[in-house]
Amino acid sequence: MDKTDKIIEARMKLRARFEEKMKSTPSQADSQPQGTGPTNRHGMPKLPVGQFETAKWPVLDLGYKPEISQDRWRLYIDGEVENPVVLKWADFMALPQTDDVSDFHCVTTWSRMDVPWSGVRLLDLAALVQPKESATHILFQAYDTYTTNLSIEEALKPDVLLVHTADHAPLSLDHGGPVRVITPLLYAWKGAKWIKRIRFLSEDAPGFWEERGYSNTAYPWRNDRYSEED
Ligand SMILES: Nc1nc2c(c(=O)[nH]1)N[C@H]1C(S)=C(S)[C@@H](COP(=O)(O)O)O[C@H]1N2
Numbered sequence: 001m002d003k004t005d006k007i008i009e010a011r012m013k014l015r016a017r018f019e020e021k022m023k024s025t026p027s028q029a030d031s032q033p034q035g036t037g038p039t040n041r042h043g044m045p046k047l048p049v050g051q052f053e054t055a056k057w058p059v060l061d062l063g064y065k066p067e068i069s070q071d072r073w074r075l076y077i078d079g080e081v082e083n084p085v086v087l088k089w090a091d092f093m094a095l096p097q098t099d100d101v102s103d104f105h106c107v108t109t110w111s112r113m114d115v116p117w118s119g120v121r122l123l124d125l126a127a128l129v130q131p132k133e134s135a136t137h138i139l140f141q142a143y144d145t146y147t148t149n150l151s152i153e154e155a156l157k158p159d160v161l162l163v164h165t166a167d168h169a170p171l172s173l174d175h176g177g178p179v180r181v182i183t184p185l186l187y188a189w190k191g192a193k194w195i196k197r198i199r200f201l202s203e204d205a206p207g208f209w210e211e212r213g214y215s216n217t218a219y220p221w222r223n224d225r226y227s228e229e230d
């Protein structure tokens with residue numbers, strides 16, 4: 001079996017393993033997602049509640065943009081996995097590549113619709129490293145020290161990608177190039193720009209904004225912006 005066949009087989013096993021949990025995530029379990037506009041590709045109103053559509057793509061960061069060339073870029077995937085890896089640019093580009101079109105919803109109320117992306121599914125990266133039975137969550141770490149967290153059932157959805165291309169051009173430094181994560185079914189802060197490390201964990205761990213009062217679950221069609229306690 002060659003490398004790609006192995007990933008495809010492992011991908012199917014992972015899908016089966018997390019299928020039930022995925023069904024209970026808001027994007028699959030909500031009978032009345034809140035929003036307006038025509039039904040989108042996920043069966044939800046295209047514009048989530050409290051959002052407005054913009055053609056521009058604003059830039060949000062911690063005040064610092066780490067400049068990592070493709071040569072120096074490394075992606076570490078480790079933690080609760082059978083096969084931790086450190087990928088170089090060429091290794092990453094040799095993985096199965098996915099093209100997709102999806103929407104980008106920022107918690108500060110703008111949504112950018114129908115963005116064409118290319119990159120690698122997080123599902124396929126998980127298939128490569130083989131999460132142990134103990135793995136339940138992921139913590140993403142970026143080159144600017146930003147962190148954010150996801151449950152594995154959210155992270156393995158087919159439109160969660162590590163993208164190197166947006167709008168048919170290499171992802172700019174502003175938007176997290178050379179590679180960032182996108183989470184189309186959750187607010188965009190869940191997608192780390194300048195991604196450096198993907199750590200599988202046996203329990204949840206809040207990231208930068210989750211520690212500062214943002215929702216842990218971040219579901220746009222429930223107006224799920226801030227954590228309940230605040
Ligand atoms: N590494 C890193 N990733 C990040 C952030 C950041 O500050 N650093 N900001 C997040 C927030 S709050 C949002 S809304 C989106 C913004 O992405 P954009 O600047 O491409 O619009 O990136 C997210 N990912």
Ligand SMILES: [Mo]
Nearest residue numbers: 060106107189
């Ligand atoms: Mo944000």
